[in-house]
Amino acid sequence: xxxxxxxxxxxxxxxxxxxxxxxxxxxxxxxxxxxxxxxxxxxxxxxxxxxxxxxxxxxxxxxxxxxxxxxxxxxxxxxxxxxxxxxxxxxxxxxxxxxxxxxxxxxxxxxxxxxxxxxxxxxxxxxxxxxxxxxxxxxxxxxxxxxxxxxxxxxxxx
Amino acid sequence: xxxxxxxxxxxxxxxxxxxxxxxxxxxxxxxxxxxxxxxxxxxxxxxxxxxxxxxxxxxxxxxxxxxxxxxxxxxxxxxxxxxxxxxxxxxxxxxxxxxxxxxxxxxxxxxxxxxxxxxxxxxxxxxxxxxxxxxxxxxxxxxxxxxxxxxxxxxxxxxxxxxxxxxxxxxxxxxxxxxxxxxxxxxxxxxxxxxxxxxxxxxxxxxxxxxxxxxxxxxxxxxxxxxxxxxxxxxxxxxxxxxxxxxxxxxxxxxxxxxxxxxxxxxxxxxxxxxxxxxxxxxxxxxxxxxxxxxxxxxxxxxxxxxxxxxxxxxxxxxxxxxxxxxxxxxxxxxxxxxxxxxxxxxxxxxxxxxxxxxxxxxxxxxxxxxxxxxxxxxxxxxxxxxxxxxxxxxxxxxxxxxxxxxxxxxxxxxxxxxxxxxxxxxxxxxxxxxxxxxxxxxxxxxxxxxxxxxxxxxxxxxxxxxxxxxxxxxxxxxxxxxxxxxxxxxxxxxxxxxxxxxxxxxxxxxxxxxxxxxxxxxxxxxxxxxxxxxxxxxxxxxxxxxxxxxxxxxxxxxxxxxxxxxxxxxxxxxxxxxxxxxxxxxxxxxxxxxxxxxxxxxxxxxxxxxxxxxxxxxxxxxxxxxxxxxxxxxxxxxxxxxxxxxxxxxxxxxxxxx
Amino acid sequence: xxxxxxxxxxxxxxxxxxxxxxxxxxxxxxxxxxxxxxxxxxxxxxxxxxxxxxxxxxxxxxxxxxxxxxxxxxxxxxxxxxxxxxxxxxxxxxxxxxxxxxxxxxxxxxxxxxxxxxxxxxxxxxxxxxxxxxxxxxxxxxxxxxxxxxxxxxxxxxxxxxxxxxxxxxxxxxxxxx
Numbered sequence: 001x002x003x004x005x006x007x008x009x010x011x012x013x014x015x016x017x018x019x020x021x022x023x024x025x026x027x028x029x030x031x032x033x034x035x036x037x038x039x040x041x042x043x044x045x046x047x048x049x050x051x052x053x054x055x056x057x058x059x060x061x062x063x064x065x066x067x068x069x070x071x072x073x074x075x076x077x078x079x080x081x082x083x084x085x086x087x088x089x090x091x092x093x094x095x096x097x098x099x100x101x102x103x104x105x106x107x108x109x110x111x112x113x114x115x116x117x118x119x120x121x122x123x124x125x126x127x128x129x130x131x132x133x134x135x136x137x138x139x140x141x142x143x144x145x146x147x148x149x150x151x152x153x154x155x156x157x158x
Numbered sequence: 159x160x161x162x163x164x165x166x167x168x169x170x171x172x173x174x175x176x177x178x179x180x181x182x183x184x185x186x187x188x189x190x191x192x193x194x195x196x197x198x199x200x201x202x203x204x205x206x207x208x209x210x211x212x213x214x215x216x217x218x219x220x221x222x223x224x225x226x227x228x229x230x231x232x233x234x235x236x237x238x239x240x241x242x243x244x245x246x247x248x249x250x251x252x253x254x255x256x257x258x259x260x261x262x263x264x265x266x267x268x269x270x271x272x273x274x275x276x277x278x279x280x281x282x283x284x285x286x287x288x289x290x291x292x293x294x295x296x297x298x299x300x301x302x303x304x305x306x307x308x309x310x311x312x313x314x315x316x317x318x319x320x321x322x323x324x325x326x327x328x329x330x331x332x333x334x335x336x337x338x339x340x341x342x343x344x345x346x347x348x349x350x351x352x353x354x355x356x357x358x359x360x361x362x363x364x365x366x367x368x369x370x371x372x373x374x375x376x377x378x379x380x381x382x383x384x385x386x387x388x389x390x391x392x393x394x395x396x397x398x399x400x401x402x403x404x405x406x407x408x409x410x411x412x413x414x415x416x417x418x419x420x421x422x423x424x425x426x427x428x429x430x431x432x433x434x435x436x437x438x439x440x441x442x443x444x445x446x447x448x449x450x451x452x453x454x455x456x457x458x459x460x461x462x463x464x465x466x467x468x469x470x471x472x473x474x475x476x477x478x479x480x481x482x483x484x485x486x487x488x489x490x491x492x493x494x495x496x497x498x499x500x501x502x503x504x505x506x507x508x509x510x511x512x513x514x515x516x517x518x519x520x521x522x523x524x525x526x527x528x529x530x531x532x533x534x535x536x537x538x539x540x541x542x543x544x545x546x547x548x549x550x551x552x553x554x555x556x557x558x559x560x561x562x563x564x565x566x567x568x569x570x571x572x573x574x575x576x577x578x579x580x581x582x583x584x585x586x587x588x589x590x591x592x593x594x595x596x597x598x599x600x601x602x603x604x605x606x607x608x609x610x611x612x613x614x615x616x617x618x619x620x621x622x623x624x625x626x627x628x629x630x631x632x633x634x635x636x637x638x639x640x641x642x643x644x645x646x647x648x649x650x651x652x653x654x655x656x657x658x659x660x661x662x663x664x665x666x667x668x669x670x671x672x673x674x675x676x677x678x679x680x681x682x683x684x685x686x687x688x689x690x691x692x693x694x695x696x697x698x699x700x701x702x703x704x705x706x707x708x709x710x711x712x713x714x715x716x717x718x719x720x721x722x723x724x725x726x727x728x729x730x731x732x733x734x735x736x737x738x739x740x741x742x743x744x745x746x747x748x749x750x751x752x753x754x755x756x757x758x759x760x761x762x763x764x765x766x767x768x769x770x771x772x773x774x775x776x777x778x779x780x781x782x783x784x785x786x787x788x789x790x791x792x793x794x795x796x797x798x799x800x801x802x803x804x805x806x807x808x809x810x811x812x813x814x815x816x817x
Numbered sequence: 818x819x820x821x822x823x824x825x826x827x828x829x830x831x832x833x834x835x836x837x838x839x840x841x842x843x844x845x846x847x848x849x850x851x852x853x854x855x856x857x858x859x860x861x862x863x864x865x866x867x868x869x870x871x872x873x874x875x876x877x878x879x880x881x882x883x884x885x886x887x888x889x890x891x892x893x894x895x896x897x898x899x900x901x902x903x904x905x906x907x908x909x910x911x912x913x914x915x916x917x918x919x920x921x922x923x924x925x926x927x928x929x930x931x932x933x934x935x936x937x938x939x940x941x942x943x944x945x946x947x948x949x950x951x952x953x954x955x956x957x958x959x960x961x962x963x964x965x966x967x968x969x970x971x972x973x974x975x976x977x978x979x980x981x982x983x984x985x986x987x988x989x990x991x992x993x994x995x
Contacts, residue, residue: 009502013514021518021555025525028550035529035547038540056542063944068761073678092678093393093741093758093769101944107544312896313931435826442830449837473837481834484827491823528836535839 164214178288197284244328333379340372405447427497508566564621611669653793660785667778690772864940873940
């Protein structure tokens with residue numbers, strides 16, 4: 001095998017790998033459950049949200065909206081951005097940091113009744129910390145001012 | 159006073175790092191021996207100074223000196239001593255201190271153990287280390303000073319985030335950083351080689367042990383992080399394809415490729431510029447990982463401080479370090495002489511395939527991790543990439559890797575014989591087919607992909623065993639002969655077998671997660687919950703005081719077929735200081751399967767939400783990872799790399815014809 | 818051609834770095850915040866006071882240039898700025914009002930008893946609702962509200978002697994004079 005043929009072989013192998021990877025990536029991206037689109041409660045009210053796609057809804061858990069089903073397994077609550085609220089159902093253990101009035105990100109698909117059927121609930125407790133998406137959503141609805149996400153203020157102001 | 163000394167030591171270390179970054183480099187260019195050796199003394203002195211600074215910070219934590227802002231925010235006087243110490247790196251500033259401490263440790267190690275290096279190479283390696291040190295020390299002193307004082311001092315601290323108050327997480331960052339920072343040595347060697355314009359087998363022999371050591375630490379670090387997530391987060395998952403996890407996984411993937419391509423440079427003097435590129439990319443990915451985690455450009459479940467100011471600094475650091483080294487690569491690498499020629503079907507060919515697949519896999523992980531960022535930057539929709547993406551792209555790419563891992567070691571260098579290799583693997587092939595058939599029979603045709611995954615694991619495991627057995631002529635020759643052969647076999651060969659077997663074990667653990675069972679019930683004391691043939695009796699709940707928390711502790715007796723197996727105690731802990739609750743899961747393992755119980759909320763009527771899992775083979779994921787790291791360590795103990803041996807071997811090596 | 822291949826990594830990296838730079842783009846001064854509420858009416862609030870003392874409402878602040886400081890007993894940096902607030906109230910005679918953010922009245926009381934109480938009046942925002950309305954990012958945060966009840970200035974994080982002299986006091990004085 002000459003040097004030239006070896007190089008040709010290496011290039012072909014590399015290109016083949018690239019083709020396989022690109023195909024896999026495109027296939028994965030075009031499937032319904034790979035990507036979750038971030039959306040705020042207000043957007044969901046007005047735009048209805050893309051059908052059958054996974055949604056990632058960010059906002060605050062509305063005060064006194066958390067209701068547990070009789071068997072205690074399913075939880076219903078509302079996620080609000082201050083202007084609109086969306087009902088969410090979730091079956092399973094809520095994260096330790098989940099609380100009313102707290103920032104959350106829930107992920108799942110929209111059910112027929114307009115409630116989000118969540119399979120993931122993320123919550124952060126830290127007074128300073130809100131998931132970035134939540135901040136963005138609250139900002140859009142005018143409930144949040146551009147925060148000092150940094151600098152000396154960030155280090156010390158907790 | 160001690161705190162100010164620490165701060166002062168850090169500033170001195172920065173000045174020394176600047177000297178280390180410049181003088182030896184000039185010395186190497188002008189062949190001035192004195193200038194070159196300055197690199198060694200500054201590296202050692204820098205290590206001493208950074209150690210002093212780090213010790214000063216630890217001292218402030220241990221003595222609960224709340225006049226230091228960093229201590230006040232992250233520690234508390236009632237905290238157990240262990241968590242006072244590990245709390246040092248549980249926050250941004252302290253973890254960056256740990257980072258430079260390890261960096262200076264590696265720098266000093268190169269100075270100590272580098273006696274057998276050519277003086278110019280050693281001077282240049284140390285200079286590059288000095289540059290990295292300069293960058294990070296500047297970063298700490300300018301944006302993340304851990305020694306900042308508070309006047310007046312608060313009476314007590316704010317306490318460590320309770321989630322971090324855990325032995326698993328306490329020791330996870332040091333290992334992770336040993337890995338990340340360890341790759342800086344390979345990076346420095348690569349950049350030094352580009353400056354020298356020379357890469358040879360000896361270069362690869364020097365680089366490999368450092369890479370191997372870093373790789374072992376990173377393997378352990380990633381495994382610990384995943385184990386921590388498994389037993390603390392309470393939903394039984396051990397890998398979430400979260401940006402922070404991906405940030406540590408990407409350097410591991412490329413580092414694994416580097417480990418293998420360095421073998422080709424060492425044995426066959428080929429793939430030189432590729433190996434250099436891998437060394438640069440591995441450390442670059444460690445830096446990018448730091449950037450992603452520290453700057454908060456990506457949302458993560460467990461993000462550290464979110465801070466664009468720091469992000470900008472790290473981005474500048476990235477531009478200089480990665481941009482600079484890659485530009486140097488573009489300028490110098492074309493001039494590197496390419497070495498030995500090999501056929502596509504050969505040991506080299508298999509290693510190239512492994513390299514390409516690992517790098518492609520890493521690229522898909524990279525794309526998935528950064529896709530939200532790209533989408534956001536071009537004004538596209540805000541989105542997040544979920545685990546299905548990674549399962550569909552990364553996992554298929556790893557299937558050929560696993561197939562090739564089994565065959566590669568049986569191929570000869572230069573030109574291999576695939577048919578002959580497969581023939582020697584007939585036993586492994588038969589075993590694999592048997593495993594798959596048994597798998598289908600036992601699970602009743604269960605998830606096809608999972609059964610095939612188990613088959614792949616069996617294939618890798620059996621092939622590694624067959625290859626090892628053949629090498630020592632196990633069962634073909636008398637025992638005594640096999641024993642003698644096993645002892646004379648290089649440690650590196652044993653290490654490879656062990657690491658490949660570890661990989662197989664981990665793959666089996668991952669594949670078997672398809673059969674896990676899950677039950678969530680509200681159980682009142684006296685009630686039961688049944689899962690996977692076990693019956694869980696909730697005997698009662700007790701309230702317990704802890705060091706800085708109070709706990710609701712469940713007592714659950716587990717029976718199987720009427721016989722008591724064990725008693726489990728999951729807890730729900732409440733930390734009044736932070737107004738925060740965490741769940742402590744209880745896990746019962748028999749090494750073949752885990753029984754995993756997490757406690758949810760009380761329903762207010764005496765009942766508690768209980769989530770129980772039965773997870774077959776899940777411990778194997780971490781057992782396999784430990785075996786991989788152990789394989790790396792065995793390989794690292796190979797006498798070729800021991801101090802002195804290489805020096806003694808230098809004379810005959812020099813007598814060999816030029817490669 | 819061969820040369821171009823070697824240039825590929827650095828080119829790819831530069832593209833990537835460009836994306837990173839864009840992601841960091843919200844370039845902002847970390848402490849001086851161009852709040853969306855600047856020069857707009859402050860959100861309305863009416864909060865209960867600590868035991869026995871009258872509470873704090875937006876209406877009660879009108880007619881003067883008031884400095885409103887969000888604090889909490891659980892907040893370490895608040896302790897750091899406490900002496901400066903005392904100075905502000907006692908020596909500069911600035912009308913300073915406190916809002917205890919996500920704090921229990923008893924804890925806030927103990928905190929003030931310990932460090933000294935610089936506030937003319939205090940409102941307890943136990944739910945954090947007022948904080949969200951103001952867009953409080955974290956405590957401490959300090960606002961200047963003018964005679965008409967408009968927010969004129971916002972400072973995030975603990976005040977330092979320097980920021981007090983250079984940012985806060987001149988503004989209070991300028992507003993008071995107009």
